[in-house]
Amino acid sequence: MATALAAGELSSVDLTQLHFDQIEKVDGAVHAFLYLDKEGALAQARTVDAKRAKGEALGPLAGVPLALKDVLAQKGIPTTCGSKMLEGWRPPYDATVVTKLKEAGIVILGKTNMDEFAMGSSTENSAYGPTHNPWDLTRIPGGSGGGSAASLAAFEAPLAIGTDTGGSIRQPAAVTGTVGVKPTYGGVSRYGLIAFSSSLDQAGPCARTVLDAALLHEIIAGHDERDSTSINAPVPQVVKAAKKLDVKGMKIGVVKELQGDGFQSGVLSRFHEGLDALVSAGAELVEVSCPTFDYALAAYYLIAPSECSSNLARFDSMRYGIRVGDDGQRSAEEVMKLTRHAGFGAEVKRRIILGTYALSSGYYDAYYGSAQKVRTLLMRDFSAAFALADVLVSPTTPTTAFKIGEQVDDPLAMYLNDIATIPVNMAGIGGMSLPCGLAEEDGLPVGFQIMSPAMRDDLMYQVGGTLEAALLAKWGAPILDKTPVLAAR
């Protein structure tokens, strides 16, 4: 699309309108979007077209439409985070990621659906109803960024932004047959990203190809003085890496602990085909062991709720968001309690209570303190593994997309979906998921995860780009060509 735009074969206005047409046609069934900004998007498209007509220099993705996860603040545009708590809120400022997208000439179509405050693995926790997987509308599109991933698979948008705290970019990418990247922690600014778990949250690119993700990655990444955890170092050269298409002599570490019990057979067989493709391309496989991974999920479900119980204290009904029960008689505290009861959904309350418990005196050392120690051990596991291999790989998720409603009443089963993605967030390293085929038993997409050391995001793009090209040569066409054609509703 970018090439056609640059060549003047297609205007950004036409391209943007075509995407709104597709959204009109299929989003009734998919429900990827919470809000569409037709006016703003077409205005941006017209600006880019005018600049191009004048011969002004434009970025590589100028004029290309994008779907923005509703966790990022966009000035003047309703931003709900999938919660009733923020219904009707229009931020007075742009997140740094949004500023960078606008500066790059990218056209933001609208805001995508997500699990409330990014807590979930299925988008069923959205206060505005679930998103449906374009591969099978009775199944989940992953979460929390299910709207962003589904919009790509349904051809409603060619690019999207997600955020990943325990897998919320990579798991939706895996189950929708798309590409999703969680950059190194600190690689992309968190300013304007509504915080869930500050030491784990990271925004990243979602796309249909590795190169598209790389182009978007370079646009949104970089140091930001408005985020104290932003890394002040050059952005890894991920576009160059994605174009290398060469892994000769690279060592690929296969994580022993992420392929055994609980992994669906069709997921494992596609994953092994991916490994074979990398070997054929000249890479060397090394088995690595990360024994603490077994404890990562437990530690995550202490650290993330603890941080969330603190972060979500800001929703106090005083400065923004909804206010419930203010009858002129009740105290501020009573109004706060009523508002938080009405504004938060079940999963959010569950995690706030869990986090409040883990941080309370008497339990702090046993729970939150121990989880932080597990975090140290996880980082040691990764260091040892990266001493043996350039990147590590695993299936992104243990299973393909499950049915909507199947796990919603069983939080522990739901949490297991992120077993392979969580260690990456805990260590703050980079992780990517790209499609490696369809599972034979259900015909649904399988994700291949590549993990790279901190600030070596280029390595996962190099391996991902090579694997994608090898699989494409084998298949003859991208797997997204096999998504069912969604009928108009």
Add this chain to the structure above:
Amino acid sequence: MAAISRDDVAHLAKLARISMNDSELDHLAEEMDLILGAVARVQEVAGRDVPPTSHPIPVKNVVREDLVRPSLTPQEALSGAPAQSEDRFKVPQILGEE
């Protein structure tokens, strides 16, 4: 670890400023028991000699020059407020009648 009672959850809900009815408290006490049972295993490997990690990258205090820069106007800052008065956030009473 000790089982979580309904009263424990009620106390946590009070700390977290979330009002909850009886059935919510009962349901959550049950779930908390299950979840805490599952996550308590972090204690198996968290030896005394292991230092804790709070952030994946070293975090240091960041300071900047104290300069006047463009910022939100009062109207912009108040644009999402549930109630406002005289360019300020208006909140329910904080102190009791007494």
